[in-house]
Amino acid sequence: MLFVVAHQDDECFMSTRIARDVARGHRVLLAVLTDGSAGCRNPKSRDAESRRVLARLGVEPRDILFVGTDARIPDGKLHLHLDRAVDALNEAIGQTTVDRIFTCAYEGGHQDHDAAHVIALALAAERGMLHRTWQMPLYNGFRTRWKFFRIGTGPPPAGRNYTRSLAGEPVRSHAFLCRHYPSQWRSWIGLFPGLFFRLFVARRETVAAVLPIVPPRRPHPGDLLYERRAGLTFDEFCASTGRFSRERIGDAAQSCVNSRR
Numbered sequence: 001m002l003f004v005v006a007h008q009d010d011e012c013f014m015s016t017r018i019a020r021d022v023a024r025g026h027r028v029l030l031a032v033l034t035d036g037s038a039g040c041r042n043p044k045s046r047d048a049e050s051r052r053v054l055a056r057l058g059v060e061p062r063d064i065l066f067v068g069t070d071a072r073i074p075d076g077k078l079h080l081h082l083d084r085a086v087d088a089l090n091e092a093i094g095q096t097t098v099d100r101i102f103t104c105a106y107e108g109g110h111q112d113h114d115a116a117h118v119i120a121l122a123l124a125a126e127r128g129m130l131h132r133t134w135q136m137p138l139y140n141g142f143r144t145r146w147k148f149f150r151i152g153t154g155p156p157p158a159g160r161n162y163t164r165s166l167a168g169e170p171v172r173s174h175a176f177l178c179r180h181y182p183s184q185w186r187s188w189i190g191l192f193p194g195l196f197f198r199l200f201v202a203r204r205e206t207v208a209a210v211l212p213i214v215p216p217r218r219p220h221p222g223d224l225l226y227e228r229r230a231g232l233t234f235d236e237f238c239a240s241t242g243r244f245s246r247e248r249i250g251d252a253a254q255s256c257v258n259s260r261r
Contacts, residue, residue, distance in 0.1 A: 009046075011054060013152070015057055016205045032067060034074065049180060053180050103133070107140035111226040114216075120133060124252075140219070172200075
């Protein structure tokens with residue numbers, strides 16, 4: 001199993017799936033596509049935080065790929081480095097057999113999350129795996145105002161949507177993984193309540209089949225969260241991702257769409 005994320009701490013939103021796959025005896029690889037350096041944070045410190053969390057989930061150190069740190073892809077700018085990121089990801093994985101790919105949902109929350117989604121689709125297209133690629137929601141601004149957001153749910157995905165009950169699983173250990181990211185404490189003040197609700201109250205994990213559209217479309221009506229918070233417009237994001245999607249996903253996307261309708 002390969003998990004493709006944008007930042008060192010995105011794995012928190014996928015931890016229940018990672019732990020489940022490890023428990024079932026699957027080899028889990030996780031690739032981080034940016035260096036996590038926003039706000040002048042030290043990429044090596046952030047890498048170490050993710051290593052500690054992933055070790056708790058049972059992921060082997062050799063299977064944690066800090067693609068963004070090694071390739072010096074800056075946090076917040078992944079959409080400007082798509083070709084470099086997917087080439088570096090391919091090189092990091094090498095000949096390792098990948099059965100399925102999980103990545104961030106295309107939901108308009110953070111521009112790097114959506115860029116990671118597009119990169120994962122490109123990798124899947126090259127390896128003939130679009131039909132075995134899945135997306136998991138992190139956070140987005142669907143039907144919210146100002147800088148507010150929602151976690152673990154959002155705009156209905158175009159593909160099939162699956163919800164797994166977490167009843168009977170040790171959700172407390174997953175909800176409090178955020179304490180292992182001291183460099184991100186400000187972010188987790190806002191993120192923790194929503195994650196806590198999803199794990200302790202809703203007790204669900206959502207996974208959706210990808211349904212790639214080339215070029216990418218606006219994830220949902222209204223302002224996207226990254227438009228409100230980062231000042232990046234969807235048109236600017238699309239200007240960077242459109243050519244990449246056509247060249248590196250292209251016809252494979254249409255085949256996947258037809259097979260999943």
